Amino acid sequence: MNCKSVISELSNYLDGELEVAVKQELEQHLVDCEECNMVVDQTKLTVDIFCDSELVALPPDVQTRLHEALRRKFSEKET
Amino acid sequence: MLCGTFMAAKARQWPFLGPSHPLNAPNPHRLPSTVAREDEHLLVAAAKRGETAAFEELVSRYEKKIFRLTMNITRNREDAEDAMQDAFLKSYAHLKDFQEDSRFYTWLVRIAANEALMRLRKRRPNQFSLDEPIEGDDDLMPRELEDWGPSPEQRFAQTEMHEILSEVIDKLEPDFRVVFVLRDVEELSTEETAQTLGISVPAVKSRLLRARLKLRQRLDRYFRQGGTN
Numbered sequence: 001m002n003c004k005s006v007i008s009e010l011s012n013y014l015d016g017e018l019e020v021a022v023k024q025e026l027e028q029h030l031v032d033c034e035e036c037n038m039v040v041d042q043t044k045l046t047v048d049i050f051c052d053s054e055l056v057a058l059p060p061d062v063q064t065r066l067h068e069a070l071r072r073k074f075s076e077k078e079t
Numbered sequence: 080m081l082c083g084t085f086m087a088a089k090a091r092q093w094p095f096l097g098p099s100h101p102l103n104a105p106n107p108h109r110l111p112s113t114v115a116r117e118d119e120h121l122l123v124a125a126a127k128r129g130e131t132a133a134f135e136e137l138v139s140r141y142e143k144k145i146f147r148l149t150m151n152i153t154r155n156r157e158d159a160e161d162a163m164q165d166a167f168l169k170s171y172a173h174l175k176d177f178q179e180d181s182r183f184y185t186w187l188v189r190i191a192a193n194e195a196l197m198r199l200r201k202r203r204p205n206q207f208s209l210d211e212p213i214e215g216d217d218d219l220m221p222r223e224l225e226d227w228g229p230s231p232e233q234r235f236a237q238t239e240m241h242e243i244l245s246e247v248i249d250k251l252e253p254d255f256r257v258v259f260v261l262r263d264v265e266e267l268s269t270e271e272t273a274q275t276l277g278i279s280v281p282a283v284k285s286r287l288l289r290a291r292l293k294l295r296q297r298l299d300r301y302f303r304q305g306g307t308n
Contacts, residue, residue, distance in 0.1 A: 003220060004220060007219050007220055007221075007292070008219070008288070010288060010291070010292070011284060011287050011288040011291060012284070014291075015269075035224050038224045038226065039221050039224065039295070041227075042227055042295050042298075042299070042302075043291050043292065043295045045227070045231070045232075046291060046294050046295045046298055047263050047291060049232055049240075049244065049298075050244060050248070050259075050263060050264055050294070051263055051264060051266075053240070053241070053244050057143075058142055058143045058146045059156075062146065062156075062160045062163075063142060065160070065164070066138070066142060066160075066163065066164050066167065067135070067138070069164050069167075069168060070134075070135065070138060070167065070168070070171070073168055073171055073172070074131045
């Protein structure tokens, strides 16, 4: 496996969707190629950082308007 | 800090969950987070029977995440608020149609994503289409790599990190951003993402790979040791 193939299979590798033989081949390449190893690690970290992040807080006024709208909807349904 | 969900749950009792249910325990906020998932179907069933308090609990539980989703897709606060509000109102109106073959949250995410996408298309008609294909033969191989060092995420204060992530995702093209948000942030499956966006599974995979590589590249500017920021 060459560097180009590692990059094309990167997402499948991170998502655990590679067949065992291809995964082994890719991991063997990572042992020998520092650059690909770095790309794999940094891309994984990128996904993890975004996954764990709370990018936006829910502003209180937005939350209040949402619950007001819901209560209006509840009363519409009751009547 | 306690999340709003469990604070709200602590202040109320949920008769439809029964006295022995963990959310009716004296200190429900100390329960493991898996409880929230496990009792979702009970809340949905109660809401379907007309218990508005149960639906409000579902809203309280997911409002923050749904706002993050609509904000991440639209990158516009007004649109994000409208999309979130319409998503909850529509999910309430159509609750009887929810077949429970997936989690309620996944169903809600799909409704919210569609509401957000509709607004994004209106605001940026020429920049966002989702029509296939975007995939080209472009060279994806990252260049000029440099070590990020140990735990780059710990080198920045929380607010600084938020600014970096916000700027980086804001600049990602909408076609890539939407796929990344649904797959990696909201953790929809590839198939669910494809269904939500009306594109093929290979298109989702291809855009996800490009999105991840582009985000890595943009974070590199901040995270490389001795970087520019």
